[in-house]
Amino acid sequence: MLVQTPPTSYGMGTGSMQGTGTPMDGTKRTFKAKLQGLVQEAEYQEQQAQREASMQDKKSLSIALLVEGRPSAFCDFFRLTHNDTTSTSGVEQDLPIESLLLLKSQLVKADEAQRAGRAEEVYGSYKALAKYFAQMGNLRTAEFFFHRGLNVAHDANWVPGELEANLALGVVYEELQDTRSAIICHERRLELAGQNMMAQDMEVAYASLTKVYKGQAEKLEKAGDLVGSLDSYAKCLTAAERAGDSKVQAEAHYRTGMLLFQRGKWHDAIFHLRQYLDRASALMDLMAEGVAITTLAQCLKEINDPSQATETLENYLENAQRGQEQTGPAIACCSLGTLYFEQQDYARAVTHFEKFFEISRQLSDRRISDTARFNLGVARGALRMAAYMGIVDGDLLKLLRFKNARAEFDLEMA
Numbered sequence: 001m002l003v004q005t006p007p008t009s010y011g012m013g014t015g016s017m018q019g020t021g022t023p024m025d026g027t028k029r030t031f032k033a034k035l036q037g038l039v040q041e042a043e044y045q046e047q048q049a050q051r052e053a054s055m056q057d058k059k060s061l062s063i064a065l066l067v068e069g070r071p072s073a074f075c076d077f078f079r080l081t082h083n084d085t086t087s088t089s090g091v092e093q094d095l096p097i098e099s100l101l102l103l104k105s106q107l108v109k110a111d112e113a114q115r116a117g118r119a120e121e122v123y124g125s126y127k128a129l130a131k132y133f134a135q136m137g138n139l140r141t142a143e144f145f146f147h148r149g150l151n152v153a154h155d156a157n158w159v160p161g162e163l164e165a166n167l168a169l170g171v172v173y174e175e176l177q178d179t180r181s182a183i184i185c186h187e188r189r190l191e192l193a194g195q196n197m198m199a200q201d202m203e204v205a206y207a208s209l210t211k212v213y214k215g216q217a218e219k220l221e222k223a224g225d226l227v228g229s230l231d232s233y234a235k236c237l238t239a240a241e242r243a244g245d246s247k248v249q250a251e252a253h254y255r256t257g258m259l260l261f262q263r264g265k266w267h268d269a270i271f272h273l274r275q276y277l278d279r280a281s282a283l284m285d286l287m288a289e290g291v292a293i294t295t296l297a298q299c300l301k302e303i304n305d306p307s308q309a310t311e312t313l314e315n316y317l318e319n320a321q322r323g324q325e326q327t328g329p330a331i332a333c334c335s336l337g338t339l340y341f342e343q344q345d346y347a348r349a350v351t352h353f354e355k356f357f358e359i360s361r362q363l364s365d366r367r368i369s370d371t372a373r374f375n376l377g378v379a380r381g382a383l384r385m386a387a388y389m390g391i392v393d394g395d396l397l398k399l400l401r402f403k404n405a406r407a408e409f410d411l412e413m414a
Contacts, residue, residue: 058082061104072114073107080141102132119156123149123165134172143172163189163201170208179216186212206243213239214248217255226259233259250279254292266299273299290316290328294335301339310339330359330368337375346383353379 058081065074080103081095095103106125113121130145146169153161170185190205192198217232233256240248257272273296280289293316300309313336320329337352353376360372 058100061100065104065107068108070108070111073104073111076107077104080144099132099136103129119152119158120161123152123158123161126152127165127168130168139172139176143169143176146172159192159196159198163192163198166192167204167208170212174212174215179212179219182212183209183216203243206239207245209239210236210243210245210248214252217252221255221259226263230256230259246279246282250276250282253279254288257292258295261295261299264302266302270296270299270303286325287327290320290325290331293328294331297332297335297339306339306343310336313339326359326362327365327368330356330363330372333359334371334375337379341375341379341382346379349379350376350383 062074062078062081065071065077081100106129110122110125113119113125126145126149130142130149133139133145134142146165150162150165150169153159153165166185166189170182170189173179173182173185186205186208190202190209193201193205213232213236217229217236220232221229233252237249237252237256240246240252253272253276257269257276260269260272273292276292277289277296280292283289293312297309297312300306300312313332316332317329317336320332333352333356337349337356340346340352341349353372357369357372357376360369363369
């Protein structure tokens with residue numbers, strides 16, 4: 001195995017080798033091992049030479065900018081080449097000579113255009129550098145130049161450039177997972193487009209905001225901030241409606257309805273869950289649809305409308321197709337059986353719990369199977385309780401035979 005740090009020297013007189021080139025431990029190095037060591041040392045020296053050359057290139061190019069009388073370009077060049085240049089993956093990068101030459105060239109162009117008052121050319125140079133570094137994976141440097149371009153466009157009151165820079169910065173911040181900054185950029189783009197009656201740019205801004213609001217809402221929901229999450233989902237829903245994104249509208253209604261259900265806001269939850277169910281076909285998520293139906297039925301029950309809850313579940317089960325995803329119908333059968341059980345309609349409760357148990361056997365979910373088995377047993381016991389109590393009260397002899405010898409007897413189902 002090759003070592004990471006090459007030996008400092010080889011041959012006669014070293015501390016690690018004998019005069020014959022044999023290691024101190026007495027083992028004889030093979031020709032292959034010696035060759036590998038030499039190759040490694042050569043690579044190390046080449047890297048050092050490249051690094052020294054890079055430093056010389058940085059130094060000479062920096063001095064050239066000062067000699068040419070471009071202090072502003074020099075400051076930017078020095079800042080970007082003498083700080084740690086790090087890619088998005090966190091790996092430090094030494095800029096190759098091609099990148100250094102491009103950086104100097106574009107900074108000189110920007111400086112010349114700035115002196116001549118040609119704002120669009122200044123913006124173009126910064127944009128070219130930003131795109132170049134973004135393609136290299138160096139998003140922080142790309143952010144720096146997009147910001148420079150944004151400032152130039154803003155100072156020149158050049159709306160198209162400001163719109164483009166805000167969009168680019170928003171995308172960069174999304175990649176950096178800086179959601180708050182991304183939202184600020186996309187909202188500013190929307191504001192500018194609205195002020196200047198630019199419908200297409202407004203549509204693009206709404207589409208971008210739909211994405212970042214949704215990401216922010218999911219992040220807040222995961223962190224347990226239900227209030228903040230609901231606020232972000234509301235903004236996402238508005239943006240999705242303006243962008244015409246029916247799929248995100250459905251997702252936002254679903255998550256909003258579920259969060260409102262958790263907070264006990266039954267009427268508001270009912271509204272959003274119904275809105276989701278009207279758009280559920282856009283998602284083709286049969287499990288989510290089943291969960292939404294059962295949650296909606298629970299909300300209806302909480303506002304003392306059990307008949308509507310029952311009707312909602314029965315309609316869903318009637319339209320559910322066999323062979324499709326069965327978790328939703330299983331949960332609906334359980335909810336409907338529970339509703340009938342609470343209404344003391346034990347015969348219908350048993351019917352739906354039997355369906356629940358039958359479906360649960362097809363699912364690889366032990367928790368659902370255990371729940372189905374338990375509910376069915378309780379419902380059957382409740383259904384037989386009246387007949388059993390009739391025997392206890394009216395036929396003591398039959399009851400004793402059952403207790404003593406487990407003699408079978410029929411319970412009439414009322």
